[in-house]
Amino acid sequence: MRLHIHPDNPQPRNLATVVECLRNGGxxxxxxxxxxxxxxxxxxxxAITRIARIKNVDVxxxxxxxxxxxxxxxxxxxxSVDTPIFRMLKAALPGPYxxxxxxxxxxPKLLKTKKDTVGIRVPDNRICQAIVKDLGHPIMSASLPMDGHVEYYTDPEVMYDLFGHLVDIVVDGGPGHILGSTxxxxxxxxxTLIREGAGPWEHLLG
Known part of the structure; x- marks a missing residue:
């Protein structure tokens, strides 16, 4: 299913469809x-195992x-996050980090790395935030398995053509961005900077 959700005013009925899908293991x-x-x-x-299969990676x-x-x-x-780190998170989030x-x-044990770490994101995106709020707990997220073509990253219609048969819902919130998170x-x-992405980082690590 390809489901349009307005980027500025997400429709409650469509959000409810997405949340129900996630709660049912979608x-x-x-x-x-x-x-x-x-x-x-x-x-x-x-669902976590299913995403790993789609990406062709070991969970x-x-x-x-x-x-x-x-x-x-x-x-x-x-x-426990110490005060300087928490201040940095508070200053940077929501944002592309x-x-x-x-x-x-x-x-969940399935999601822990060997280093026992977790990546935390709070995107500055109303659709994303509304889905998580209504769900009541975080979404486990990964990047799509792309081959570098810009439209694969930015065009929900292309994503639906490529991956619609592998997922339950492609949420169409308009054109996406090209860069990943910092x-x-x-x-x-x-x-420590691990990957430079859409978020400026010099002021955070200075």
């Missing part, structure tokens, strides 16, 4: 403030992140 493609992502409920092991080696509506979930899924933090015991590791003391 997999969706959806917009963020960077590139479109593929995601599912963090509580659905079958334990996949670089999944948690999409949160705000920082209220931080204490649930990340171990992924912060690598130490995972708490509430992170990834910053906060598990080694001083924050």
């Amino acid at each position: 997999v969706i493609i959806y917009p963020t403030d960077t590139i479109y992502g593929i995601g599912c409920s963090i509580q659905s092991a079958d 334990k080696k996949a670089q999944f992140s948690f999409i949160c509506a705000d920082l209220s979930h931080l204490s649930d899924y990340a171990r 992924t912060f690598i933090l130490e995972a708490s015991k509430q992170v 990834v910053i590791d906060c598990t080694q003391g001083a924050p």
Whole structure:
């Protein structure tokens, strides 16, 4: 299914369709403030495994992140974050960043890396935030398996043609962006840039 949702005023009925799909173990493609992502409920092991198959990766080696509506979930899924790091998160989010933090015991074992870390995202995107708020817990998210063509990253119609048979819903929230999120590791003391993306980072690590 390809489902149109207005980027500024998401329709409650369409949001409810997406949330019901996620609660039932579905997999969706959806917009963020960077590139479109593929995601599912963090509580659905079958859906997580399904996404790993779509991406052709081992679940334990996949670089999944948690999409949160705000920082209220931080204490649930990340171990205690010291004050300077929390200030940085608060200043940067919502925004095009992924912060690598130490995972708490509430992170499903299937989603923990060997390093026992978790990537946390709070995208500045109304559709994304509304879905997570209505769901009541984070979405597990990954990038789509793309081959570099810009329209694959930006055009929901192309994504539906390519992946519609593999997922349950392609959420069409309009054209996507080209760049992924900026990834910053906060598990080694001083924050470290892992990947430069859409979010400026110099002011965060200065």
